[in-house]
Amino acid sequence: MTYDADALAQLESDAAEIIARYPVKRSALLPLLHLVQSVDGYVSPDGIAFCARQVELTSAEVSAVATFYTQYKRRPNGEYQVGVCTNTLCAIMGGDEIWRQVSEHCGVGHDETTADGKITLERLECNAACDYAPVMMVNWEFFDNMTPDRALRVVDDILEGRDVKPTRGPAKVASFKEVSRVLAGFEDGRADEDQGIGEPTVVGLTIAREQGWEASK
């Protein structure tokens, strides 16, 4: 174990809070793995040992769980996880071309990280935003209705150290580590940040209002 005393104390106090949410300790394992990513930027060997101790499993058992899920990274992850959806609908609407250009521009392929550690690229599976296709996700925030041009601008902003703003989500994208802490179940006070409702989300509601339609009382 190579965490210093302060880091370890914080991890242990967070872990206790996570474990208290569940009737059975082992249920805390997925959030605990998100928690170690929020400290180490990936599921490190230290992180695995830490989780194993917390939920009383072996390191092998924790590794077996961690390797099943794509959000747990086995190598130090970029500060920004940039995913371009290349599942069928997004791919056909332009996701394939966006992926080609973003990948060429960054000089890395799927599950690879730029040399400066800024961006890890991913060919995403469906992220449940098909009405906004083609879609890109940065640290699991929505970048809707992408074009190659817009996608490259987001990537350049990241590479040049500027904040990036999702189309639905908070005022700016938090780092991979910060987002991992939220996924461990710790609120970051940004739930009320918003970019305004997206048109596809309310298109049916808008038409219903125009037509005076409503579900009977």
Place this chain on the structure above:
Amino acid sequence: MTDLTPVLSATWDAEQSWKLGTYENAGGYGALKKALGLAPADIVQAVKDSGLRGRGGAGFPTGMKWGFLPPDDGKPRYLVVNADESEPGTCKDIPTMLSAPHVLVEGVAITSYAIGCNHAFIYVRGEVVHVYRRLLQAVREAYEAGHLGKDIHGSGYDLDVTVHAGAGAYICGEETALLDSLEGRRGQPRLKPPFPAVEGLYARPTVVNNVESISSVPAIIDKGVEWFTSMGTERSKGMGLFSLSGHIERPGQYEAPLGITLRELIDMAGGMRGGKQLKFWTPGGSSTPLFTDEHLDTPLDYESVGAAGSMLGTRALQIFDETTCVVRAVSRWTEFYKHESCGKCTPCREGTFWLDQILERLEHGHGTEADIQQLLDTCDSILGRSFCALGDGATSSITSSVTLFREEYEQHVTEGRCPFDRAESALFDYETSEATEEAHA
């Protein structure tokens, strides 16, 4: 012409629609207060009488699922909400939770009370962090307002709710895989029986319901069974979110009575993109057999879609026009199933691997006539022989597309290439985007 019926989506355009205050101003949590004055069995009966069927794809009657729980033995029983929305094309639960998380929280409270559960879980996929923020906040707000916690509104009823983030695995949408995942394991499906109603989370009686099913409960309690059954068809009652995506002018969420048709929905959505022809579409996500323009007037309810050879699924209407290569579409879905197969059973693990190989060579013009038959034979080895529905779903688009578009598969073989221009089906101009890329650089 069928009217749209916004119920779940009715508040989505309100200022700060996700806040407790907004939800309460629109009458929110009134149904919970009403429910706490009813006998739990009466709530179960009301949901049975409403005819509400599972909105997560399978369409199993929700009230009946609740009714399968064995009699109370004084030990814990659980409600687990399946918020792992990942089926390609499906994008209804994410906007629901982002825009109105309290309708789900209220539904969780009412359902938990009805089934005698004191600890409920919402399992949301991990790849939507702002949705998770909104859910965490909504649950905290509900505790602070006394809608959750100890002795809710003086009823003597206690409920805790835990919002749990997954970590990226489509299979966790399968209810028993979800339970294993929630127990801190690899998300692999369990053998059934025992069903979750008997041995679910921690081997205790458990109800697993989709977000939209649970979110429909407050309105049923508030407005009544008759109100709910006044919408929909004979055996498919109520309203549902229809998610239109793809080559139409106005994609998005359309909440309508079950039984509306794609023709009506496309009309509302401003027609096909640029007036092009509809080629094929999925009625309920990528695991449901493809439809074509012959099915434009098929009522989108469980029975009619089933009778026409597909499934209503999640009402994820992915719409593709004449510029789209069906082999490319199916090949990409198959790559998805290969990636997401959990590896537990051989037909799915090995079958999806080979289907992906064969489709990839067919798509790029390297396939043979025999490959088309091999696809069908491999699907035959998976369908009905895999451990869970993932394997079955993987075969749907393949077998239906070969039936509907066999000539197009053959054309890829005889021409030795894909006859379609990818640029034509994209929403932006490939040429222009190259040019702007240079300008940008």
